Amino acid sequence: MTDTTSSQPAPIEIPEGVWSQPAVNMSAVADLESVEAVRSVRAFASMTYDYTPGLATTRFLRAIKEKRLVGERCSETGKVYIPPRGVSPVSGLPTTEQVELGLDGTVVSFCVVNLDFTGNAQEIPYVSALILVDGSDIPIYGLVREIPYNEVQPGLRLKSVWVEDSELTTSFENIKWWAPNGEPDVPASDLADYI
């Protein structure tokens, strides 16, 4: 714990009457009246956790290390979820059937990011998109590159761009970004269920 009282910003001026408290009676403690009031205390806290991906996400992560995308199907609706969490959010039942998906996808929605809130991880502007991986029924987030940002639109066909095979791990970061695959755009009407 570190007290960084001295480096704190000045308190915000609050209009009269918005917030008031009775004056604190400090007469019981000698000399307290004359010292500077503590305006804030910064108490650092950190805790360490083990992350348990679970059965379905573990299957997904094992596959992604082999450069494969594997979703899981809802037994009631037939919908395929990626990354799978083990339960279908529509039926509430376990997803038990693994489904091999394609490595290409389609832009469902996107946004052009003009604000550097990732700490220079990407040069702005860049495009963050919701991408429907071939064979799945729910879009995932991805970075779209190798195309001017003002040419990205829903229906754009993409391929996934992966790290070198030697760098593959059990991580979504195996996919560096997504880039146009040259196929014709998918009509917007085909994407209605995914927006």
Place this chain on the structure above:
Amino acid sequence: MRDVAIIATAQTKHVRAATATNEVEMIQPVIQEVIERSGVDRHGFDFTCSGSSDYLAGQPFSFVMTLDAVAAWPPISESHVEMDGAWALYEAWVKIQTGHADTALVYSYGKSSPGDLPRVLSRMTDPYYEAPLWPSSVDIAALQARAAIQAGVTSEQAMADIAYRSRTSAAANPFAQLTSSAQPSALMDEEYLADPLRRHDCAPITDGGVAIVLAAGDKARSLCSRPAWIRGIDHRADGHHLNFRDLTTSPSVSIAAEKAGVANGPIEIAELHTCFTHHEPILRSALGLGDDVEVNPSGGPLAANPMMAAGLIRMVEVANRIHSGEVSRGVAHATGGHALQHNLIAVLEGEG
């Protein structure tokens, strides 16, 4: 007041660490089981309420991911409390009282294994004066146990007897984590974990969950042959700061017990949220329970303590014994915070 009853229950087999499953995979079978037992259609609940804590998983909005297990599409009326599931039940009970629901699904769960639980629980203390000292849940309980021993409320021997009785009772509980104990005399030979607490005085660290279904009036009677009616329910809190309180008593339990009507009839069993052995004499006294009342026949939290679920499980254990006809009237207690700070009391009864 509308008549509201627990009509179905289910819980996990509680374990020290459910390392294979994530939270939704852990709780989904329990939710599916309670829905099937209740006879209510999966998409037919008027209200759904859950209890869990992001601090256990170390993951923000972790409860949202477990909503996958309740078939939340098309959209449902749903709520969540960052509290033990007993308070999720309370919210559902209020919802039914307002007339906005006749049936409710309530579940709660906790995976304590990802983090260092006593340290995680230190984050419940006030952020200015106590939290920076990182007092663990066991440290705080030890302060309370010492105060209780000095006040003559209990003794280390009595605490060892409670540990022994609880864990041997749990041998008959198929869901319990700890189901045996050394003799009290042997327990007394163990080293202190935090003086005056020994390991046996502390509830185990547990992963697990629980689910129940509530229904009102004739709906409950049509779905369950012997509903466990909630005849009284109330919750009260003592001061947050430890030094605002006399740790050897629990005024909030006494007030909640009076409001819930504990003394309005004979109590056959009591399931109490005793995370530490010394909680039992404090709660017995605050509830006004006679020496003949059986406490924690399930083994209680000393035998299985899934955080955020162990309080609701107390209500389940009483309800199960009413459903089976074993008892007609019992009291369930749930607690939140350190050293029995916030307490919920429910009186459950069977008919006829």
